[in-house]
Amino acid sequence: MRLHILTPLATILDRPDIAEISARDDSGAFGIRPGHAPFLTALPSSVLTLRTEHGAVLYAAVAGGMLRVHRDGVHVTCPDAAVGPDLAPLAARVAAEKAAGLNRQREGAAQERTLHAALVHHLLDSVTGDKAGEA
Structure with a gap:
């Protein structure tokens, strides 16, 4: 499935070979695989685990944001993100x-x-001043 990770200034990741995404939202941990039902959730600042079709593992740190699963893949939009193997x-x-x-x-x-x-x-002060003017 295709995964896009987007920030306001850049496309951080655009890969068509993602086989599985593991993430966490306020309700707990969840996984996404090809064919997943449409889904939308808010992400806290967290790390996503990405597995490619060839078995490689990548990690994506996101500074909060939104994750949307749709028929064409998964979009993550966030204020800031970084991707790497470590x-x-x-x-x-x-x-x-x-x-x-x-x-x-x-x-x-x-x-x-x-x-x-x-x-x-x-x-x-305004109440006290009003009472002083009455006396």
């Missing part, structure tokens, strides 16, 4: 992306709390 560097890349995502979430939550506190202070 799992270790790709797994490290995925771990770094997950850590960066967690840091972005934490920073966003901290900014949200800061803005919330500023709003509460502003509201309290």
Whole structure:
């Protein structure tokens, strides 16, 4: 089956000889072989295992994205991806992306709390100012 891995700036992989794809989404691990039913799922930052028709194994690190199975093959669209025969560097890349995502979430939550506190202070100041004007 044909596998396309696409990012906004490049086609990372376009191979017609993929016999099996192993992946994981939020519901768990799954496999795709030729003839699979149409399917669409969101991928977290993860590593896909690809087996070719000749038995070679490749790995594809994806920074999240969407995986779609259709009659012509499989399309993976993602913000960033890398493909290679060695799992270790790709797994490290995925771990770094997950850590960066967690840091972005934490920073966003901290900014949200800061803005919330500023709003509460502003509201309290305006209420206090209104009461001072009444006296």
